Amino acid sequence: MNDTERLLAIEEIKQVKAKYFFGLDNKDWELWRAEVWAPDGELHVPEFQAEPFRGFDMVLAYVSSSVGDQVSVHHGHMPIIEFTSDTSAKVIWAMEDRLFRTKEFPLYDGSTFLHGWGHYRETYVKTEKGWRIKTSQLTRLRVEMKKVF
């Protein structure tokens, strides 16, 4: 890539992740499928799952079922972006999330409010449709859970 191509790739990657957050907090799963994830994308949250969810359909089934009935707020910050080839990149995003659930959730010890801070460690791939998330691993520096009614 020349300089301009690299700058365009950086902007496109930022747009993809912006749509990740917008889709997640607005439950816009069509946006996720069309403009965010690679078809073979993987999501891994080690604190909750030993193995990644592999393939977009599995990722979506997990996420849509776990956040479906709640208000969620996920914000991303300050990416560290490193290109590993003209069509692949590694990115770390700082993040904060709040999950406001309407009923107790077993995954969070029965809590109804989760507040976390951490990092996404991701890889991106340039597909025929543009840059997409290939793998995403979320770890948190700290999580607070509360029972709020």
Added chain:
Amino acid sequence: MNDTERLLAIEEIKQVKAKYFFGLDNKDWELWRAEVWAPDGELHVPEFQAEPFRGFDMVLAYVSSSVGDQVSVHHGHMPIIEFTSDTSAKVIWAMEDRLFRTKEFPLYDGSTFLHGWGHYRETYVKTEKGWRIKTSQLTRLRVEMKKVF
């Protein structure tokens, strides 16, 4: 626009919104007038007002009176930017705000602390002075209000 012109426009729009937040939380209304808003800019917060405030003077009269005596913290995140012409753009920003008021505020049910999360849906226009906010609509995913003394 060619690629470089589009990248420059993206950066300028980010600078405009950065100055929006800096001006808002530092009550720097001259910055708002000179570098942030189009003269015919509009602000709409549907949860509080049925109609937008139309024109910068009206926007400023409302905002400066409602945040004038408080500490406020507004942060913006992860814009989704779409150009609708060489001189116009649509942008969605994720946002979080905290308002720490010194006295009870009727608009917030008499609360003194407001904490919200949502999105700005905005349009930008390229004027003779550069890119400026033309319309801004703020909706929140969630708002919490408390009486804190």
Added chain:
Amino acid sequence: MNDTERLLAIEEIKQVKAKYFFGLDNKDWELWRAEVWAPDGELHVPEFQAEPFRGFDMVLAYVSSSVGDQVSVHHGHMPIIEFTSDTSAKVIWAMEDRLFRTKEFPLYDGSTFLHGWGHYRETYVKTEKGWRIKTSQLTRLRVEMKKVF
């Protein structure tokens, strides 16, 4: 600088600050030394210190001792970037930080949790190794401290 060079400089400055935050919250001081600070960098937090810490070794001694045993979360937002020459820039970042300490901390009135919002006012310099932080001053709009056990 031409347009492309300026865009590249903006991206590099954002990468430097992203590594500042990542290094700070992951205690990766080698990253700080290698890719974030100029050797003669200065850090000043006026609410705590009358004079800046001058030189990277002094900055690191202060920061690593004051955050060494805690979980910290620092997020940066919406930079206002102004180049003062081809090799120097002024940047203001909005910020939020949370410090979760394991024991009472004299600097914070014996509190174990600090939550703040404010701005970094920084200068950057382009060295032989790339852009680096030359001076950083942190002021807060508001700070909340609590004793949480």
